[in-house]
Amino acid sequence: MRLDAKIPSGPLADKWDRHRFESKLVNPANRRRHTIIVVGTGLAGASAAASLGELGYNVLSFCIQDSPRRAHSIAAQGGINAAKNYQNDGDSIERLFYDTIKGGDYRAREANVYRLAQVSVNIIDQCVAQGVPFAREYGGQLDNRSFGGAQVSRTFYARGQTGQQLLLGAYQSLMRQVERKTVRIFPFREMLDLVVINGRARGIVCRNLVTGDIERYAADAVCLATGGYGTAYYLSTNAVGSNVTAAWRAHKRGAFFANPCFTQIHPTCIPVTGEDQSKLTLMSESLRNDGRVWVPKKPGDKRPPHEIPEDERDYYLERKYPSFGNLVPRDVASRNAKFVCDEGRGVGESGLAVYLDFRDAIERLGRDVIKARYGNLFDMYRKITDEDPYEVPMRIYPAIHYTMGGLWVDYNLMSTIPGLHVLGEANFSDHGANRLGASALMQGLADGYFIIPYTIAHYIASTPLEKVTTDHEAFAEAENNVRQRIDRLLSIKGSETPRSLHRRLGKLLWDYVGMSRNEAGLKKALEEIPKLREEFWQNVSVPGDANYVNKNLEYAGRVADYLEFAELLTIDALHRTESCGGHFREESQTPDGEALRDDERFSYVAAWEYNGVGQAPTLHEEPLVFEYVTPTQRSYK
Amino acid sequence: MRIHLRIWRQPGPDAKGHFENYTVERVSPNMSFLEMLDTLNEDLIRRGQDPVAFDSDCREGICGTCGFVVNGRPHGPDSQTTVCQLHMRRFRDGDTITLEPWRAKAFPVLRDLVVDRSAFDRIIQAGGYTSVNVGGAPDANAIPIPKEVAEQAFDSAQCIGCGACVAACKNASAMLFTSAKVRHLALLPQGQVERTRRVLNMVARMDAEGFGPCSNEGECEAVCPKGITLDNIATLNREWWKAALKP
Numbered sequence: 001m002r003l004d005a006k007i008p009s010g011p012l013a014d015k016w017d018r019h020r021f022e023s024k025l026v027n028p029a030n031r032r033r034h035t036i037i038v039v040g041t042g043l044a045g046a047s048a049a050a051s052l053g054e055l056g057y058n059v060l061s062f063c064i065q066d067s068p069r070r071a072h073s074i075a076a077q078g079g080i081n082a083a084k085n086y087q088n089d090g091d092s093i094e095r096l097f098y099d100t101i102k103g104g105d106y107r108a109r110e111a112n113v114y115r116l117a118q119v120s121v122n123i124i125d126q127c128v129a130q131g132v133p134f135a136r137e138y139g140g141q142l143d144n145r146s147f148g149g150a151q152v153s154r155t156f157y158a159r160g161q162t163g164q165q166l167l168l169g170a171y172q173s174l175m176r177q178v179e180r181k182t183v184r185i186f187p188f189r190e191m192l193d194l195v196v197i198n199g200r201a202r203g204i205v206c207r208n209l210v211t212g213d214i215e216r217y218a219a220d221a222v223c224l225a226t227g228g229y230g231t232a233y234y235l236s237t238n239a240v241g242s243n244v245t246a247a248w249r250a251h252k253r254g255a256f257f258a259n260p261c262f263t264q265i266h267p268t269c270i271p272v273t274g275e276d277q278s279k280l281t282l283m284s285e286s287l288r289n290d291g292r293v294w295v296p297k298k299p300g301d302k303r304p305p306h307e308i309p310e311d312e313r314d315y316y317l318e319r320k321y322p323s324f325g326n327l328v329p330r331d332v333a334s335r336n337a338k339f340v341c342d343e344g345r346g347v348g349e350s351g352l353a354v355y356l357d358f359r360d361a362i363e364r365l366g367r368d369v370i371k372a373r374y375g376n377l378f379d380m381y382r383k384i385t386d387e388d389p390y391e392v393p394m395r396i397y398p399a400i401h402y403t404m405g406g407l408w409v410d411y412n413l414m415s416t417i418p419g420l421h422v423l424g425e426a427n428f429s430d431h432g433a434n435r436l437g438a439s440a441l442m443q444g445l446a447d448g449y450f451i452i453p454y455t456i457a458h459y460i461a462s463t464p465l466e467k468v469t470t471d472h473e474a475f476a477e478a479e480n481n482v483r484q485r486i487d488r489l490l491s492i493k494g495s496e497t498p499r500s501l502h503r504r505l506g507k508l509l510w511d512y513v514g515m516s517r518n519e520a521g522l523k524k525a526l527e528e529i530p531k532l533r534e535e536f537w538q539n540v541s542v543p544g545d546a547n548y549v550n551k552n553l554e555y556a557g558r559v560a561d562y563l564e565f566a567e568l569l570t571i572d573a574l575h576r577t578e579s580c581g582g583h584f585r586e587e588s589q590t591p592d593g594e595a596l597r598d599d600e601r602f603s604y605v606a607a608w609e610y611n612g613v614g615q616a617p618t619l620h621e622e623p624l625v626f627e628y629v630t631p632t633q634r635s636y637k
Numbered sequence: 638m639r640i641h642l643r644i645w646r647q648p649g650p651d652a653k654g655h656f657e658n659y660t661v662e663r664v665s666p667n668m669s670f671l672e673m674l675d676t677l678n679e680d681l682i683r684r685g686q687d688p689v690a691f692d693s694d695c696r697e698g699i700c701g702t703c704g705f706v707v708n709g710r711p712h713g714p715d716s717q718t719t720v721c722q723l724h725m726r727r728f729r730d731g732d733t734i735t736l737e738p739w740r741a742k743a744f745p746v747l748r749d750l751v752v753d754r755s756a757f758d759r760i761i762q763a764g765g766y767t768s769v770n771v772g773g774a775p776d777a778n779a780i781p782i783p784k785e786v787a788e789q790a791f792d793s794a795q796c797i798g799c800g801a802c803v804a805a806c807k808n809a810s811a812m813l814f815t816s817a818k819v820r821h822l823a824l825l826p827q828g829q830v831e832r833t834r835r836v837l838n839m840v841a842r843m844d845a846e847g848f849g850p851c852s853n854e855g856e857c858e859a860v861c862p863k864g865i866t867l868d869n870i871a872t873l874n875r876e877w878w879k880a881a882l883k884p
Binding site: 047050051054065066067068069070071072074075084086122124125126127128129130131133134135136137138139140141142158159161164165168171172173175176178179185187210239240241273274276277278279281282380383384386449450453493495496497498499500541542543544548549550551552 | 648649665667668669671672675676678679681682683685686687688690692693694695696697698699700701702715718722724726747748749751753754755757758761762763765766767768769770771774775776777778780781782783784787788790791794795797798821822825827828
């Protein structure tokens with residue numbers, strides 16, 4: 001199969017307009033006859049379901065939580081980028097496009113990224129119209145801050161709760177459509193299989209997480225907006241319920257998985273404290289606007305921070321990257337934190353942390369200004385660590401945060417299964433090998449509000465869709481598949497908990513497929529993962545039954561999927577022998593330790609086709625063509 | 638630390654519930670409350686017993702998924718803290734802690750500590766939005782909004798919809814939840830068009846869902862993890878009367 005990204009021809013700046021004009025439309029009176037399933041209610045899913053409902057389609061919206069408002073987009077703290085140039089500091093669509101392509105280490109498609117930069121300006125307008133209370137200046141205009149990888153201020157924010165406010169805006173739009181009866185919501189539902197009929201995605205099979213019923217839903221098109229796979233690492237900044245199951249089951253039905261090794265490790269998280277920890281908490285990147293990152297110059301210096309004089313501190317980001325300083329992109333900041341800790345200069349009890357210090361900012365701006373900017377983050381830090389960041393520097397360490405890889409999609413956000421569209425973090429398309437801060441919210445809402453309404457109409461209008469009901473044998477086959485898997489999980493009655501097996505998988509991935517990867521380690525992981533998977537299916541314990549709220553059963557199913565997915569993640573990391581963005585192969589670095597790309601051999605998207613559990617997947621390459629930017633060695637010095 | 642727990646166990650919505658006693662050993666003071674419960678569940682699962690069902694997701698206090706009553710207080714003893722952000726350093730070795738689900742007619746218990754809060758969704762559905770379709774929004778800076786107003790709107794908008802306010806109220810009233818959304822949108826220019834209809838419809842839906850009336854005692858404010866204040870309820874009352882008396 002040849003991958004066709006369906007990039008429109010013509011000049012970069014005109015592609016999207018032209019594509020919209022050339023796309024077919026669905027007559028307003030006919031839209032209600034078309035059913036569209038949207039799985040997931042984060043920024044991408046909620047905005048897609050709401051927009052499609054506004055247009056008049058019959059939308060079915062599914063989420064695993066008790067309400068669509070809970071999706072993990074809600075936890076995004078720092079902000080959302082848009083090329084508004086309200087600050088008159090030289091921003092433009094071109095610059096946001098360029099920063100994003102460069103930030104992604106030249107592993108994203110030009111056309112997708114340009115379109116993202118174009119619609120970014122509409123997103124802010126839409127959100128303000130919904131009543132999202134963004135931060136304002138005294139004159140009543142919107143305020144902006146800077147984020148990593150950019151030298152302009154283009155990030156819009158609502159204190160440290162931007163994701164919450166944007167998600168509630170999308171959720172409210174969604175609930176408005178529920179009242180208008182264009183959208184029906186199905187909370188407490190977990191998608192466990194995709195139904196493919198005549199080669200097209202025509203429905204899903206779900207488990208009702210309250211009653212345990214296995215339910216079938218048919219549609220003309222399916223949208224997956226089910227987020228990333230960061231929780232494969234067990235400890236991450238994701239919600240404990242975030243999972244790869246829906247995407248993985250779609251992959252097993254024929255959707256290619258692209259660039260899974262592009263994982264983002266966020267530099268500013270609260271360090272790990274103990275074995276029983278269930279998740280890691282992010283401290284927003286926006287803190288790097290005013291906080292200074294440092295470690296002691298001397299390895300093994302155990303003095304408390306205030307006793308370490310200025311000339312014995314190493315502000316290593318400012319020293320190595322004078323032009324971007326503490327605001328280098330996330331992959332660069334994370335790797336450097338790891339390097340200084342590997343040199344024995346890490347701080348705190350475990351030695352796996354660096355300081356993020358606000359002393360100078362508090363001196364310069366006063367405590368009140370810092371409190372207004374970051375108050376809720378400081379409170380959160382204190383609650384978790386029992387330390388006051390106004391008095392002592394924060395201790396931070398990198399953690400898995402976001403995944404740039406995901407299901408492969410073309411320019412229309414359609415996967416390799418016709419009719420299956422993938423939105424937001426669940427797809428692979430816009431961030432290349434590293435995502436810049438405040439760009440995830442932008443992409444989720446771009447996909448949902450401004451892209452899918454056009455591209456899905458074209459699919460529906462140009463595709464002969466025969467009538468399909470849930471009585472079709474493909475639904476029966478999918479349901480049977482789901483039931484068998486659940487029965488199998490319940491029948492093992494072993495002695496290991498899903499959590500302990502998940503924790504072991506996470507440790508394995510973090511050690512060998514984490515911030516820094518090498519051939520020997522990756523091969524080791526490929527030996528260990530199948531063994532762990534075998535142990536899971538021999539010895540997992542899932543007490544109880546399937547016909548009521550059984551959270552351990554849900555969790556066991558997700559862990560089983562991570563144990564299959566982890567192998568693909570590692571295979572992709574092993575095959576890509578270059579370093580790029582968040583994927584750092586020790587074999588491929590510049591003399592001063594920066595990621596060294598190999599454009600000759602790896603300037604492509606790696607899209608993997610599923611061939612069965614434990615079977616080698618087939619690699620399909622989509623070449624990346626750069627017509628407008630010239631890939632260069634990224635430099636933030 | 639060793640912690641004794643009395644936990645409400647209820648197999649399903651129509652089944653009768655009861656308290657059961659458990660002891661968790663080797664609790665570290667740095668654990669979050671939910672990590673302590675994870676440890677209990679790990680033990681139960683290893684022994685082939687049904688773990689305690691409780692809801693949680695982000696575990697950083699923003700999604701609103703978690704929540705149960707800890708020693709009679711929704712989300713436990715710390716102010717402005719969801720139970721996922723509560724840490725065991727707040728308790729002492731040998732303590733006995735009682736856990737119960739939110740108790741309200743409008744929030745039926747699904748299992749153990751998990752309740753159905755879809756009534757909150759239906760209140761929002763009745764009008765907790767501005768009716769703007771995607772596509773036609775004017776430039777975001779076209780309508781200046783004074784910083785103070787934006788900040789006040791934000792204070793109300795940060796409600797996480799966890800339901801602690803309902804659980805704390807002897808009338809199981811949803812006034813704090815409803816009022817936060819009404820005030821958020823009433824303060825902003827974007828919310829003016831539907832201001833009258835919104836408050837009437839949301840209050841009518843709140844009553845229809847089986848939430849009780851407000852008697853201004855403020856338990857809701859005391860337990861709200863996001864610090865939503867009683868002023869919101871005062872605003873709601875004023876907005877409702879203004880709307881109801883409108884000729």
